[in-house]
Structures are given as C-alpha cells and as structure tokens.
Amino acid sequence: MSTEQTEQNAAGAVNEQELPSNWGRWGADDELGTLNLITDEVRARGVAEARTGRAVSLARPIRPASLFSGPFAPLDRDASPVQQVMQYTGGAPATADVMLVTNHHVLSTHIDALGHQVRDGRVYPGRPLAESVTPAGVRHGSTGAFASGIVTRGVLLDLAPEDPLPPGHGITAEDLEAAEARQGVRLESGDALVVRCGWAYAVDPARPMPGISLDAVWWMHRRGVSLYAGDLGDAQPPLDPAVPGPLHRVALPLLGMPLIDVAELTELAAVCAESGRYAFLLTVAPPRIHGLTGVPVNPLAIF
Amino acid sequence: MSTEQTEQNAAGAVNEQELPSNWGRWGADDELGTLNLITDEVRARGVAEARTGRAVSLARPIRPASLFSGPFAPLDRDASPVQQVMQYTGGAPATADVMLVTNHHVLSTHIDALGHQVRDGRVYPGRPLAESVTPAGVRHGSTGAFASGIVTRGVLLDLAPEDPLPPGHGITAEDLEAAEARQGVRLESGDALVVRCGWAYAVDPARPMPGISLDAVWWMHRRGVSLYAGDLGDAQPPLDPAVPGPLHRVALPLLGMPLIDVAELTELAAVCAESGRYAFLLTVAPPRIHGLTGVPVNPLAIF
Amino acid sequence: MSTEQTEQNAAGAVNEQELPSNWGRWGADDELGTLNLITDEVRARGVAEARTGRAVSLARPIRPASLFSGPFAPLDRDASPVQQVMQYTGGAPATADVMLVTNHHVLSTHIDALGHQVRDGRVYPGRPLAESVTPAGVRHGSTGAFASGIVTRGVLLDLAPEDPLPPGHGITAEDLEAAEARQGVRLESGDALVVRCGWAYAVDPARPMPGISLDAVWWMHRRGVSLYAGDLGDAQPPLDPAVPGPLHRVALPLLGMPLIDVAELTELAAVCAESGRYAFLLTVAPPRIHGLTGVPVNPLAIF
Amino acid sequence: MSTEQTEQNAAGAVNEQELPSNWGRWGADDELGTLNLITDEVRARGVAEARTGRAVSLARPIRPASLFSGPFAPLDRDASPVQQVMQYTGGAPATADVMLVTNHHVLSTHIDALGHQVRDGRVYPGRPLAESVTPAGVRHGSTGAFASGIVTRGVLLDLAPEDPLPPGHGITAEDLEAAEARQGVRLESGDALVVRCGWAYAVDPARPMPGISLDAVWWMHRRGVSLYAGDLGDAQPPLDPAVPGPLHRVALPLLGMPLIDVAELTELAAVCAESGRYAFLLTVAPPRIHGLTGVPVNPLAIF
Helix, strand or coil: CHHHHHCCCCCCCCCHHHCCCCCECCECCCCCHHHHHCCHHHHHHHHHCCCCCCEEECCCCECCEECCCHHHCCCCCCCCCEEEEEECCCCCCECCEEEEEECCCCCCCEEECHHHECECCEECCCEEHHHHEECCEECCCCHHHHCCCEEEEEEEEECCCCCCCCCCCEECHHHHHHHHHHHCCCCCCCCEEEEECCCCCCCCCCCCECEECHHHHHHHHHHCCCEEEECCCCCECCCCCCCCCHHHHHHHHHHCCCEEECCCCHHHHHHHHHHCCCEEEEEECCCCECCCCEEECCCEEEC | CHHHHHCECCCCCECHHHCCCCCECCECCCCCHHHHHCCHHHHHHHHHCCCCCCEEECCCCECCEECCCCCCCCCCCCCCCEEEEEECCCCCCECCEEEEEECCCCCCCEEECHHHECECCEECCCEEHHHHEECCEECCCCHHHHCCCEEEEEEEEECCCCCCCCCCCEECHHHHHHHHHHHCCCCCCCCEEEEECCCCCCCCCCCCECEECHHHHHHHHHHCCCEEEECCCCCECCCCCCCCCHHHHHHHHHHCCCEEECCCCHHHHHHHHHHCCCEEEEEECCCCECCCCEEECCCEEEC | CHHHHHCECCCCCECHHHCCCCCECCECCCCCHHHHHCCHHHHHHHHHCCCCCCEEECCCCECCEECCCHHHCCCCCCCCCEEEEEECCCCCCECCEEEEEECCCCCCCEEECHHHECECCEECCCEEHHHHEECCEECCCCHHHHCCCEEEEEEEEECCCCCCCCCCCEECHHHHHHHHHHHCCCCCCCCEEEEECCCCCCCCCCCCECEECHHHHHHHHHHCCCEEEECCCCCECCCCCCCCCHHHHHHHHHHCCCEEECCCCHHHHHHHHHHCCCEEEEEECCCCECCCCEEECCCEEEC | CHHHHHCECCCCCECHHHCCCCCECCECCCCCHHHHHCCHHHHHHHHHCCCCCCEEECCCCECCEECCCCCCCCCCCCCCCEEEEEECCCCCCECCEEEEEECCCCCCCEEECHHHECECCEECCCEEHHHHEECCEECCCCHHHHCCCEEEEEEEEECCCCCCCCCCCEECHHHHHHHHHHHCCCCCCCCEEEEECCCCCCCCCCCCECEECHHHHHHHHHHCCCEEEECCCCCECCCCCCCCCHHHHHHHHHHCCCEEECCCCHHHHHHHHHHCCCEEEEEECCCCECCCCEEECCCEEEC
C-alpha cells in the first residue's frame, strides 16, 4: 500500500487518483463525512465501554486574556485563544462577561469543521467554496454538523508510552498497528482514533514536530476512523512536500473527517495505562453554534 | 414546609435563616457546590442508563450574526448570542473565523458558574465578591469548575406532557413529585434535574413566565439535586417579591448549584415519552475555559 | 466631454481608456492620490478662510450599541457602527471602555482609504491586490495616508438649497457649476469638494438615492478636487449599470481620491447660507491608525 | 501658593478646600468644563495663528494587531491599542475591516472625557457616578462633549529643549513660566497647553516618569488653560502620595479639564524651534461618538 501514496507523477505533484477520498460516498450534499460511520451498532459499542462513569477531559485548559489592553487591562495580554471582559453592571447582583474567541488556535483544543479546508477551490464533498463559505459564515460543512454531539467508542493509541516520538517522525500504519498490539485493543469502523505523540504543540525549527503520514491516513480510511483527535496532527515542516498536511489537506477535505486539534492527552494516557483499558466512550459536544469553521470543544473520555 | 419560606420578617425581607444553604458544607474554598454530590456511585448509576448510545442535545441552535454591521454585513444583525466574522485569508487554502460571545443570553443554552450571582456582597460559599470576581475575570467560582466535564444521571421531569404550564405558575415540590409518579422515575441524590415547562423563554408582560418556587428549591436541596437544567428557570415577574429568583438568587449562590439556562427540551421530551425512559446519562462539557461567569454548553442526554 | 463617458463598446462595458485616471501620475508607489494636489499654496488659501474660528462638524453623531446582547445588555442592540462595553474595574476611581467599530457603515461618517476599492484586481495606482491588502491589514493605500491630517480649503456646493434633489437624479458637471454660480464661489485645484443633496442615506427601492454621475467625476478630475465629502455619494441603484459607482469604483481607485462617506451637512449649509460664505478651512484628522481600509472621522469646517 | 497645596490635615489627606475646582462655575449640568473658556475671542486668536496651513500631528502612529490570535493570525499579537480584522468578502470588489479599540491605552494618543475620573463617587461637576456612568455607557461627561470638535489657540511649552526632564521631576508653575520666557510666548485664558517633557511613556521603576505637580495645576487654573496635552502627564510614581495624579485626579474631575494623554511632540517641537513660533491653531476632532470615557484622537497643530 505504501507504494501507492509515495508514487508521484513527474511534475512532483501527487496523482489525485492516489489519494483516499469519500467524495460522493454519502451523496453530494453530505455534511457528516466520516461521522456517517457511527452507526447504531458503533454507538452501542461506545456506551458499553462506560462502566464507572469516570470522565477524563481531552482539552487543554484556557485562561483568557483581557479584551482590553493597556493600563486598564489587569493582565498583560498573552497568547490566549480567548479574550474576556467582565461587564460593568453598575451594582447589579450578578456578574457577567463577554468573550472573543479565535476558533482555530494552537493553544485551544478545537474541532475543525469540514468547511475549514479547501481543496482545489472546493470543500467536502466537492462543493464550490464560494457557495459553501460566505462572508456571513459557513453554509455547508460548518460546525452545524456537530449540533447534536458526537457519541462513539474512542480508542487511544499511545505512540509514546515511554518517551515522546522522535522529532520529525512520520507516523505510519505500522506504528498504529504496533500500538494496537502492544495495548491489546483494536480500532473498529466508526471508532474515534485518539493518537498520543507525547508532544506539546510548538513550532520550533530545531525540533520538527512529528505527525501523521499519508500512509497512516490510508490506514484510517481502510479501518473506518470516524474522527481524529491528537496531541499532534500534521508534522511541521511537512513530511512530504508533495502531500503537505495529510490530515488537514487530505483526511479533512477528501475523507470528510473532522479533526480535533491540540488535544491534551497526558491524563488520558495515565488513566488508560493504569487501568489497562484503551477504549472508552467518547463524547464530543461543542457549543451548538452553526456556521463556524471550527469551535473550541471539551471531549470527554468516559470509562 | 411551605410555611418556612413564606414566613417573613416585619420588614418584608425573608429571614436568611430560612433559606437553604450549603455554605460551609464542603469547606470555605469549595468551588464545586452541589457537584460534590456526584459520587462514584452516582456516576456509575449514570452510565448504566446509557444502553444504545442515542444522544439528544439539550441546547438551542445558535445562528451567529455578523461581527460587522452596515453595508458590508451580509445579514441584518439580529439578537444572536454570537457574532462571527470570517477571516480574509488572502487566498490561503483554509477558512477561519473569530466569534464574540455573550455568555449569558436568553437565546443561548449556557451554564451559570457559581460566581455569576452575588448574595450580600459574597459569592458561594461566602467569599467576598471583590476577591472572587476581578476585572481580569472570575478567580473563585468560575467556569473552571466545569473543566473536566460533568457526568451524572439525568432525570427529566416533564411538567407539560400535554399543554404548557399555565402563565405565572409557581412550580412546587408537589408538581415535581407528581411528575415522578406519572413517569415512574425517582430523582436520587447527585442526579441532574431537567425540568420542562413547555415554554420558550420570552419576556411578555401579558403572559408571565412560570418558574421554580422556593418550595421547589427546598425540595431540590432535600433530594440532593447536583445540577438544574430547564427550558425555564425563575419566573418572570417573580412569584414572591420577597424572594425573587429562587434558582438564581438562592439555589445558585447559597446551595452552590450550577444552572443550565434556556435548555431546549422538545426533542428530549419526545424521546423520553416514546421510550418510556425518563432517566439517562447526562454529559455537560463546556469549552475548558477558566475565569468566566458562564459559557454556552451543549448538554447531551445519552440513552 | 459627455459623449466620451457614455460611449461604450459593443459588449456593454465602458472602454477603460475613457475613464479618468491618475495611475502613474505621482509614481507607482504613491499613496496620497489627489491629496498631492494640496500644495503649500492651497493650504495657505485654506487657512486664509478661517477668520472667526467658528467650527462646524460634518460628522453624524454615533450612539454606541452594547457589545453585549441579551439580558445583561442595557439597550436593545440596534444598527450602530460602534459597540461599546464599560469595563468592570472592581472599584477603581476611573471608568474605561472598549469599542468595536465597523469602519465602513452607512450610519457613520468615515473616510475611505485608497485600498478600500479594487479595480481589476488592483488598487491605486495599479498595485496588485494581494500585495497591498493582506490578512494583517492594508499595506498600501491604507488610512496611514491620513496620518498627519488633511488641511485644505473646502467648498460646499449645496445642490439642495430649497428642496432635496429629486429621487434618482444624476448629478452632472452642470449641476456643480450652477451651484458655484448661484453661491458666488469657485472650486480651485486642491480644494475639497463638499456636496449636499439634502438627503439622509437610506436604501429604499421606492425612492432611489440620487448621486454623482461619471460626468461629474470627470469635472472633479479637470478641476483638481483633492477630496470628496457628501451627504450622498454614488446613486443607488446605479445611474448607469455600465459604470456603477462613479465615485467608489472610478474616482477612488483610478483617480486616487479619498471619499468621506455619509457626511452630515445640515448645519454646514445653514451656516454657509447665513453668512454667504461657502468656502472654509477644512480639517480632516482621523485617529492616526495605519493599515485600515477606512475609519470614522470628524471633519471640521472652520470659518 | 505652594504652601496651599502641600499643607495637609493630620490624617494625611489633603484638605479638599485647598484643591482648585470649577464645580458649580458653569452650572450643575455642565459637560464642557474648561472648554467653556474657549470664547469667540479665543477662537479668533487661534485661527489668526494659522498662516501657511502647515499641519503637524500630535498623535502617535498606531499599527493594529490582529483581532485573531494563533496560527491564522498573520502577526504576533503585540501590545497595540487597536485590533483589526480584514473581512472576507467572498470576491467583492471592496475590502473592509472592523476594529476593536481600547480607548485608554498608553500607546494611543487619546482624549479623556470628563466622566473618565471619579472623585468621591462623583464626576464633574459633582454628579453622582451611578447616574452618569451606566452599563450602557457614559450619560454625563462623555466624549459627546467633543462632538463639534475643539478649535483654539495652542501653546507649546517645551520643558526639554535640550535634554529630557530628569527622572521624577515635578513640573511646577515656575518651570512653565520659565519656558514662556525662554520661548517668548504667553499662554492666555482659553488656550490649550501643550507640554513636552522629552519622554516616551514607559513605566520603569528605575526611571520614574516626571510629571505635573499640583502647583502646576493651580497655575493652569489661574491662567485659564482649556485643555492639556502632553507627552507625559502625571508622574509615576506620584510626586506627592497625598495628592496622587494632579492632572487625572484633580484637573480632570475638579476643574473639568479634558486631557490628551500620550501626545507625540517630537515633530511639533522641531517645527516650533525652527520657526521660532510656539503658538498655533490647535484642532481636536475625535470621531463623533457619544457615550465613551475617552477615544483616540489626532490633534493637529496648524501654523
């Protein structure tokens, strides 16, 4: 299989035929993508994993900066995905606030909607960008697809049980299957794949971030992954300049696979290792806001 | 019991001794309030309710207005809790946006943090307002208490199985127990209480909104409700001017009970009626943002 | 001259050769456009008009809406160019606020920077859009051109001394010259042209807004107008579909003429009529913010 | 005179009787404060200073940061008073943006409205804070007072013609009169006072910022200063802890004197020195937005 995705045409560009794709699989108007794989059977398998009700958050904590800057801003503004302002209420018995949120932010655990990525001027499953993404918001492939939440079985594949992945490592199908074997778990069609690299997201030229290879995306396609969540996702810099961003530029726009970026998996890995259980009920329920390209989310692994 | 809360002193103010309170029950620094009632046993009871994995959202859909106004705003700005702007990315293959959120909004299903309400200059469990709520955000009793999500058993008490509650109706302990009997379910300590009145939130002097009476709050206290969610909450105008807002001004600040305001319960009621099951696994996982007085949330009832 | 601009090619599109243009006139990197016409002599002529120091604002008053919406927003959000929030300062002896401004808004008197309009993928004087306007703001042709303010002689031509202009009227060179004759004033090269139509900006299909014709733009070009300010600008709907928006799509991008949209001229017209003086010192000093496509401004006519 | 303001009562607090005040001088509802001193005669004196029309901006340039943060923010967010976002317009021939402005910011030249400072729970001229400043904005003493602009004679007193003022220096009446004598100019009643210390605003414990003493505020009161603009204002830390902030806590709330904070005076000083003229026409015309506590402004000195 690996020959398929590494063979490229003479111009150095990968042949589009050789990329996995779900365009057309669930119709021309589909907005769910690989979430279609979460059948009744999958959901039942998911809730069967929940026994004690212990919940672990897969989200990084966010501490808001001030919406204000300057001398009346109580904190120095740092790089936070959220800016908050407490409202002056003139003596009312309640406090209130407003917040400004950068929906895609490397310090925020967020879910990418299918309209977030554009491929040849189109969004999944082949709709023209101009009619899908408008100045007024996303009309097709928005966060509206997550309105009722995502409930499925989640499987953690911990690629860094001892040490973090080496810098620049390209995660392959082999890596994922080795983790399955090591952990004694198997990802089934419709499950959410949670991948731990043991890294915190940080762009550092001296220490290239490892990430998912196209080979691993093919594996996800074959296995039927419904949703990806990782402490890392695409390598930076790209593993293969001819196919940069296998997750964001292939899995999301061609497979229609929603991505949970910048998950926090330290606690999850510890709980899994301690209990010896790497499968759990996964719930993903972002605020029910339509029309966005992405939104912060707090996924829960429930054991 | 009803005599307790209607007896008032000569000045017309209720005697604070007669209000239910958890101040001190879990220590002077507690930030969980009634969420402390969600024990391991409660959690296990919660997940035991999840069998098929069918999930129902308890949140109203939000369609953002534009952050822009005027001729370049694609939509007339209407009353939306969220304003969105699509970012001009100069041709990049990704779309992105930012949003401005009014955290407490009657068209948004949101959770009130314990620092949202002030009682005699203090927030739960008796901390001075000035040290708990600062210009930089909430320091004590913020949304940080919900960082790891809330997982418990939820019980819907549908007070409007046929018709909406009558205007101005004050919901009593008797109403809640009648629903339990009618539905064949019993709310246990640590469960979340979901109350359906059959109303959409709307302030209309000609049609006063029904709401929770102090009698019902006492009942919640005795029963050990961990969390309240309702399509309505406090009546408007107040049922009893001497104790306005039994939920927001008593249950939240004195009991330390988080409130989910403006839940959307139509689908939930239909699913419960159809299946004859009024208990479910309830997950509440707002974005993991600390320091807020409240935040939009998408609670899921999982059957 | 009028034949020039009405002749069109067979395809119904105007021949670009026939549109007035200053591209190249002041170099390929010019950011001032027609403000180059404000020479030392013009400035001296301008200040010579200021004798008593009486100042009249040409700006509409703006009353901010709240940055908040919902129950904690003190006012219903209406269509305001500015949203304000008062900061909670926790008892400090000062009050402070932050504001969110829609820079182009029909209820806000604002100045359009040269980068605001794109002509064939280029901004004045022929620079590619992609290098001039970036996600980080405007790099060429921004409000930075107004950093030191604009000081020149202003001339009001009141086209509506008795009644408002008729609906749909296309303002011609003849109209402008008739006003000059009636008022006994002559617009000289480098002067700012202030045009009063006697209308408040309002889009109403039943009552089409009058506006500047291409003929009048040619006149401004010949006369050397440095800056346009009007209670109205371009007609809506367009006077000539082949050349829609003579001010915004021709004068601004091709002549490099900054436009002050939605000026408030009632008081100015009254003062001019009363004194018989239609020329004055005009100062335009928007906040010194670089990188914007436009910004609210308070032009002053000083007599 | 200096004895007056240094004498304090036993408790260490200055006697309010000994502070200059205009409360009541122009009535209980006055919103102009010392701008009342700008009479017709003053205005005429102001415009008489404008001869060539050369204009110098007294504002610092502001380069906006992005409203976005994170990977889609083109620039690292730094400490800017303004955050901008370019709007995605989906191919429209115009570009547009929105901006979020912190109205009081030490990197922004802005004007303080009279409602910005509170003295004993009151704002100038003695109105209760609660009725003047509301959650919906400032009702009394807002930027609305500057709606029609400020036009007067400005006088630069350059206290740092050679070297910057020494750290921690308290500017006295004597300093100001020495500058008048050195420059051959005299500030008259109604003039705007522009003070140059030769400093850029920066809080540095090792290098305390010089600033205006109460003695100098008394001098301004006697002389009839209508408006203060300075590269610095109040010293930090305070010169006299018993009367901290003579400008912001005395001149603004008690005299009703608007303050232009953080002016940029380098170019102005050079032009004055070169021409030997230290008086000019000063125009101050912030955007005509009511209800704010302050707003960025671009004051122009016109020679």
